[in-house]
Amino acid sequence: MSEKRKPRVGLFVTCLVDTFRPSVGLATVKLLELAGCKVEVPEKQTCCAQPAFNSGDSKSTRKIATNVIKMFEQYDYVVVPSGSCAAMIKIHYPELFTEGSGFRTRADELADKTYELVSFLSDVMKLKDTGAQFGRKVTYHDSCSGLRELKIHKQPRALLSKVDGLHLEEMADADVCCGFGGTFCVKYPDISNDMVTKKAANVTNSGAEVLLAGDLGCLLNIAGKLQREGSEIEIRHIAEVLAGETHIPAIGETDQ
Amino acid sequence: MANPRGPILSGDQDVRDALLTKIRRTQATDKLDAKRRQAVQERLSNHPRNIVPKRSDGNVDHKVALFTKLMTAADATVEEVSMPSQIPRAVAEFLRAHNLPQRIRFGKDPALTGLAWDQTPSLEVSDGRARVSDETSMGRAFAAVAESGTLVMTSGQDNPTTLNFLPENHVVVVEANRIWGSYEDVWDEIRHHYGDTVMPRTVNLISGPSRTGDIEQRLELGAHGPKRLHIIILNSASKAGSPKE
Amino acid sequence: MESTSRKFSSNAREALGDSQLQRALSNVPSGFVNKRAKAAAALPEFEDLRDKGRDIKNHVLEHLDLYLEAYERRVIEAGGHVHWAASAADAQRIITEICQAHGAKTVTKGKSMISEEAGINAALERAGITPIETDLGEYIVQMRGETPSHLIAPAVHLNKDQIEADFRRVHDHLPKDRVLEEPASLVREAREVLRSKYLAADIGITGANFLIAETGTSVIVTNEGNGDLTQNLPKVHIALASIEKIVPTLEDASTLIRLLARSATGQEISTYTTFSTGPRRLGDLDGPNEYHVVLLDNGRSDMIGTEFQDMLRCIRCGACLNHCPVYQAVGGHAYGWVYSGPMGSVLTPSLIGVDEAGHLPNASTFCGRCEEVCPMRIPLPKMMRHWREREFEKHLTAKSIRSGLKVWNWFVARPELYHRVSGLAAKFIKARAGKRGRVSNLPFAGGWTKHRDLPSPQGKTFQAIWKERQKNG
Numbered sequence: 001m002s003e004k005r006k007p008r009v010g011l012f013v014t015c016l017v018d019t020f021r022p023s024v025g026l027a028t029v030k031l032l033e034l035a036g037c038k039v040e041v042p043e044k045q046t047c048c049a050q051p052a053f054n055s056g057d058s059k060s061t062r063k064i065a066t067n068v069i070k071m072f073e074q075y076d077y078v079v080v081p082s083g084s085c086a087a088m089i090k091i092h093y094p095e096l097f098t099e100g101s102g103f104r105t106r107a108d109e110l111a112d113k114t115y116e117l118v119s120f121l122s123d124v125m126k127l128k129d130t131g132a133q134f135g136r137k138v139t140y141h142d143s144c145s146g147l148r149e150l151k152i153h154k155q156p157r158a159l160l161s162k163v164d165g166l167h168l169e170e171m172a173d174a175d176v177c178c179g180f181g182g183t184f185c186v187k188y189p190d191i192s193n194d195m196v197t198k199k200a201a202n203v204t205n206s207g208a209e210v211l212l213a214g215d216l217g218c219l220l221n222i223a224g225k226l227q228r229e230g231s232e233i234e235i236r237h238i239a240e241v242l243a244g245e246t247h248i249p250a251i252g253e254t255d256q
Numbered sequence: 257m258a259n260p261r262g263p264i265l266s267g268d269q270d271v272r273d274a275l276l277t278k279i280r281r282t283q284a285t286d287k288l289d290a291k292r293r294q295a296v297q298e299r300l301s302n303h304p305r306n307i308v309p310k311r312s313d314g315n316v317d318h319k320v321a322l323f324t325k326l327m328t329a330a331d332a333t334v335e336e337v338s339m340p341s342q343i344p345r346a347v348a349e350f351l352r353a354h355n356l357p358q359r360i361r362f363g364k365d366p367a368l369t370g371l372a373w374d375q376t377p378s379l380e381v382s383d384g385r386a387r388v389s390d391e392t393s394m395g396r397a398f399a400a401v402a403e404s405g406t407l408v409m410t411s412g413q414d415n416p417t418t419l420n421f422l423p424e425n426h427v428v429v430v431e432a433n434r435i436w437g438s439y440e441d442v443w444d445e446i447r448h449h450y451g452d453t454v455m456p457r458t459v460n461l462i463s464g465p466s467r468t469g470d471i472e473q474r475l476e477l478g479a480h481g482p483k484r485l486h487i488i489i490l491n492s493a494s495k496a497g498s499p500k501e
Numbered sequence: 502m503e504s505t506s507r508k509f510s511s512n513a514r515e516a517l518g519d520s521q522l523q524r525a526l527s528n529v530p531s532g533f534v535n536k537r538a539k540a541a542a543a544l545p546e547f548e549d550l551r552d553k554g555r556d557i558k559n560h561v562l563e564h565l566d567l568y569l570e571a572y573e574r575r576v577i578e579a580g581g582h583v584h585w586a587a588s589a590a591d592a593q594r595i596i597t598e599i600c601q602a603h604g605a606k607t608v609t610k611g612k613s614m615i616s617e618e619a620g621i622n623a624a625l626e627r628a629g630i631t632p633i634e635t636d637l638g639e640y641i642v643q644m645r646g647e648t649p650s651h652l653i654a655p656a657v658h659l660n661k662d663q664i665e666a667d668f669r670r671v672h673d674h675l676p677k678d679r680v681l682e683e684p685a686s687l688v689r690e691a692r693e694v695l696r697s698k699y700l701a702a703d704i705g706i707t708g709a710n711f712l713i714a715e716t717g718t719s720v721i722v723t724n725e726g727n728g729d730l731t732q733n734l735p736k737v738h739i740a741l742a743s744i745e746k747i748v749p750t751l752e753d754a755s756t757l758i759r760l761l762a763r764s765a766t767g768q769e770i771s772t773y774t775t776f777s778t779g780p781r782r783l784g785d786l787d788g789p790n791e792y793h794v795v796l797l798d799n800g801r802s803d804m805i806g807t808e809f810q811d812m813l814r815c816i817r818c819g820a821c822l823n824h825c826p827v828y829q830a831v832g833g834h835a836y837g838w839v840y841s842g843p844m845g846s847v848l849t850p851s852l853i854g855v856d857e858a859g860h861l862p863n864a865s866t867f868c869g870r871c872e873e874v875c876p877m878r879i880p881l882p883k884m885m886r887h888w889r890e891r892e893f894e895k896h897l898t899a900k901s902i903r904s905g906l907k908v909w910n911w912f913v914a915r916p917e918l919y920h921r922v923s924g925l926a927a928k929f930i931k932a933r934a935g936k937r938g939r940v941s942n943l944p945f946a947g948g949w950t951k952h953r954d955l956p957s958p959q960g961k962t963f964q965a966i967w968k969e970r971q972k973n974g
Contacts, residue, residue: 013963019923020956022963041967044916051909054867055902056889060910067914148869173530177826181866183902186948188864190514193952194830195866224953227939235956252956254938268595272573272585275744275798279566282806296567296749299560300715303750306553309546309759326769363786385786388700404770416786421729439755446751453575455716457782458733461774466726469766470638470654471661471684472525473532479637479688480695481726481773 009037010075012068012114014085015047016216017237021251024216027243028081028117034243035125037079042071048085053092054182065093069106077124078114081239082215083146086116091149116146117239118214122155128162132244135165139208140238141199141222142175143215156214156238163241171206173198180221196225203233210234210250212241223251305440312403312437319402319435320489326405330464331477332485336432336494340367343488344376347427350486351379351392356425361386362394365414368429386422393419397430398449399442404463407487408442411458420460426482428462432491502620502648504853506837509860516831525660526832533654533823536767537874544763554760555878557753558814561745562805568714568747569796575717579779581792586619592797593624596706596739599793600630603737605703611721611728612636613708614652614817615743618839618852619797621706632706633698635727637691644671650833650841652819653765658832661687695727705731705789709742710816711757712794715750717778719794722761724772732777738789740777743797745813757816760876764818800852808887812847814877821871821881827864836861843871843881850888859897862888920964927958 009032017024032039049064068089072078080086090111097104121127140160146152160168179185179195186192199222203211211226211233213219223235234250249255283292312322324334337346351358359380362368373381386393398410407428411417420426436442439461450456466481477483505512516522541547561568573583586592600608608625610616610632622632622643634643638655642648644667649655656664665681668690681687707728709719719740721728732738748754762768781788804810822828822842833841838858840848846861855862862885871881892898912919934940934957942950949955 015923018963019927020958022959022961022966025963026966041964043920043964043968046913046916046919047909049913051906054886054889055898055906056886056891056893057906057910058890058893060906064910064913144866144868144870148873175870177866177868177870179826179866181868184864184866186946187899187902188510188513188827189948189951190510190517191827191830191864192866194517195826196953198826220956221953223956224939224949227956228941228953248959249938252939252954254934254936254957256936268585268591271587271591275585275587275802276566276569278802279569279805282802283563283566292564292567295560296564296571299749300571303715303752305752306557306756307546307549309544311544330769330772388696406770406774411785411788412782413784413786417729417733418787421726421733439758440752443751443755453716455579455718455776455778457778457780457785457788459776460729461770461776462772463768463770463774464772467724467772468637468688469532469724470636470641470656471659471664471687473528473654473657474684476684476688478692479725479727480635480692480730 006036006038007076009039010072010078011039011041012045012072012078012080012085013041014080014082017081020220021216021237023245023248024081024237024239027239027245030243031117031121031130031239032079034130035121035127045071048088050084050088050182053088062096065096066103069093069103069110073106073110076113077120078110079117079120080114081117081237083116083143083150083152084215084217086114087145087149089114116150116152116214118156118159119150119152122158130159130242132242133164134241134246136210137167137169137208138210138212139169139171139203139206140174141178141211141213141218143213143218144177146214147175159242169206169208171202173202178218178222180217185221196221200225200229204231210236212236212238214238219251227252308438308440309403316432319437320432320491322402323400323405323435327464327487330405332464332487334487334489336489336491338492338494340490341372343371343429344373344379346488347394348376348379350427354484356392360392360394361390361419363413363415363419365396367396368394385416386418388422390423392425392427393423394427395419397428397434399445400430400435401439401442402435403438407462409460409462410456412456417458417460420462421481424478424482425484427486427488429488429490432489502617502839504838504857506849506858506861509835509837509864512835512837513831516835521660521663522658522832525658526829529657529823529829533766537764537820540763540767547763550756550759551876551878553756554876555814557748557756558877561747561749562810562813565744565747565805568749569744572712572714572717572747576794579717581717581779581794584793584795586795586797589619589799592619592741592795593621595795596621596741597624597628599737599739600625600704601628603703605630607631607633607698607702608704608706609633609635609699609702609731609735611707611723611731612639612655613741614839615708615741615797616706617648618799619741621741635695635731637688637725640691640695641667651822652817658834699730699734702735704737704739705735706739706741707732709740709746710761711748711754712742712746713751713754714747718776720754720774720776722771722774726773729773729775733788736789737791739793739795741795741797743799743801745801761816761818764820764874764876804851809847809851809884811879812851812884814879815844816877818876820874820876824870824874826868847881847884855888855891856897859892920962924962924965927960927962931957931960
């Protein structure tokens with residue numbers, strides 16, 4: 001690493017991490033630095049445009065995407081602590097622009113160097129062990145976009161297996177949607193509730209003490225359900241565990 | 257056939273022409289049309305094979321074994337005999353084992369009518385299409401497919417189609433060398449036998465006895481068609497000296 | 502069929518509260534999903550076959566006019582009749598006229614979704630002809646006055662005690678004290694009752710899974726054998742099929758057959774796959790004297806050349822329904838029309854209009870499981886998104902969503918303001934959460950907090966922390 005220039009990584013922090021759980025962003029920075037990256041955070045970033053995109057507002061989507069492209073194309077890599085926002089940039093941005101157009105090329109180039117955090121650490125930086133310690137029984141929820149659009153499945157499990165003391169207990173239907181779905185959970189609250197109820201039951205039945213996932217949207221949803229049901233299960237973003245940042249209160253909890 | 261487009265209706269001609277014209281407009285310019293016609297013509301006359309699973313590659317023994325394994329998994333019973341003369345006794349044995357009347361019906365297939373039925377005098381055989389009262393029918397498969405454990409029955413007076421479906425018990429004879437690897441092999445056989453682009457009125461691919469899962473997804477056999485399917489493989493290489501259940 | 506797709510939200514709510522339905526639906530994931538996974542894993546060529554299947558159908562759609570002509574020619578050569586129907590009304594008229602020309606009183610039917618779509622049963626009944634569904638599941642829903650809730654498992658929304666009650670009610674000629682508790686006894690009773698119907702029927706109507714242009718053949722796939730009795734015993738066989746069912750050759754049909762049952766039920770192949778070409782031949786002892794094919798468009802030709810063309814690759818296996826968490830939650834009837842699940846959410850707006858069926862493409866989390874299992878690799882989420890775009894352009898998107906989005910987009914385009922407001926929001930919710938670390942209700946977030954808590958933000962935004970960090974070195 002010392003002889004090579006450190007790769008410059010632009011951190012796309014995501015709106016949910018920014019507002020709800022900055023500790024995930026800090027854990028992400030720590031992991032990226034551990035892997036030998038130089039991290040920068042463009043301060044004018046806001047949202048990846050998923051709400052507009054998934055509501056069929058293609059004009060606004062393109063406008064937001066254009067800004068993100070301009071803001072992030074200067075970096076060697078763009079890393080996102082979320083499968084769904086990463087997939088938005090990596091898979092869907094190019095679809096927004098006509099083939100052959102200037103912005104299509106720029107979107108393609110950005111897509112090529114954009115990664116979800118855990119897959120970036122494993123696949124690009126070849127990080128095998130983050131040196132963290134967490135003596136708990138955990139279960140892992142595969143977020144839909146990360147799993148199916150970005151094919152992230154082995155990477156988080158491989159890195160978790162190296163966390164000292166951690167035991168991974170797979171839940172049933174780990175790959176089934178938790179019912180968050182962005183605006184879906186407020187447009188169809190009853191269906192969303194049915195889905196998250198089933199997910200919460202699978203989490204509970206796994207016997208794990210801690211639930212991990214790579215997307216804060218899913219985590220807020222499942223945490224909200226488990227805690228409404230009075231569950232004691234602790235809920236965290238995987239970045240916090242991999243970075244050894246587990247002293248801070250888990251999602252929906254305080255140290256008081 | 258006075259009117260090839262149908263004896264009853266004629267108004268659909270306009271619908272047909274309008275529809276074809278509309279589809280053509282979305283796909284073709286005049287220039288492209290010749291190319292498209294050629295592509296269609298070539299595909300129809302060359303009927304290229306797509307991807308054929310390799311699982312059935314191998315000699316006759318392999319094909320017989322795979323066919324038997326899959327048929328058995330699909331709830332059929334399979335036995336092998338080495339000579340045609342063993343078939344009547346095998347049929348009688350099957351009927352006895354299931355407490356069925358010693359009565360069976362098949363079509364005019366010489367391979368069945370010519371068997372030595374006089375060896376099993378208590379077994380009553382009759383021919384023709386299936387009757388409602390028939391409990392057991394018998395047929396001879398045109399071919400079989402090893403890759404999925406499938407019988408291929410072709411219609412005609414030799415093996416009337418109703419025999420495949422109406423009775424509750426169905427016995428089928430298939431020669432081991434007629435068990436092909438894939439569906440594609442069978443289509444080539446059919447083309448060879450009936451002529452290119454000509455199909456028998458009905459080709460039935462049968463892969464086990466009738467079943468349904470329509471009530472709480474619980475598997476029940478004998479929904480409308482046969483509840484039992486028994487297959488007798490005529491395999492001269494078979495070590496089976498005598499028929500067994 | 503009258504659509505209730507507009508009422509999807511309330512249909513869904515009712516479905517979620519229906520304990521019988523929920524019990525029945527719980528069979529879906531454990532049954533179909535596991536079986537499909539096993540069957541796909543057991544065939545090394547499965548993924549390549551999916552690519553091939555997609556390519557075959559794409560090729561057909563690009564040459565559909567020519568394949569339809571070739572197919573028609575072969576049917577006529579084999580002594581069959583081909584009828585062309587632009588709309589459901591055309592199909593109803595054609596089929597009714599064929600039935601009337603033969604003085605038909607009862608008609609047996611093999612399971613056919615296109616017949617549901619075209620409303621054939623109602624049309625026959627209006628003409629005084631009795632249609633009898635013979636697929637067990639379809640027979641059950643017909644006796645209940647319902648429609649199928651699944652492409653291949655019409656009665657998947659029912660439990661056996663409900664079916665038992667229906668059998669006792671409808672089969673009132675049978676002894677009242679008979680034992681009917683087990684599925685086996687129900688299956689046996691249906692078998693007996695339907696046997697006499699097959700024999701009495703004047704005409705048999707089936708759908709078609711494939712139409713083969715090379716030979717003029719229609720193909721049906723069943724496990725029960727009901728389709729075969731339907732088409733072999735009466736004097737006339739009518740096959741009703743939509744125009745995109747065409748495949749070029751027997752080889753192409755074989756490729757799709759390898760995909761169909763594995764995707765649907767996890768079988769290597771369905772029990773019965775039947776290839777029918779023309780009427781009974783000289784010397785035949787059985788089979789229909791007349792063979793008719795009704796080719797129905799009903800809006801499909803409008804999809805060709807649009808972003809929805811890919812949907813016409815669908816072979817109706819039902820895998821997308823089985824794997825869809827929304828379908829698993831609410832079942833098929835909530836979708837309000839013939840087709841349900843992800844394929845219904847894409848197809849229904851094409852056939853009955855996005856203003857009627859706009860809910861359907863919205864009722865998805867885009868989890869992508871449907872596309873993952875679709876044997877024809879139809880990009881279902883992408884097409885649902887296309888419908889949302891159409892809806893947005895036509896200003897059909899719900900007002901609350903539209904205005905919420907407008908506000909959000911406005912902030913997103915103004916980073917400084919955005920960060921100030923998100924910082925305030927974080928502080929506000931945290932203050933409301935207090936020591937609990939979460940809130941149980943929040944203004945404007947009722948959809949969320951009705952069913953779950955909202956975990957509290959940590960207080961400061963990441964951007965604020967990062968800025969401080971940079972300042973302090």
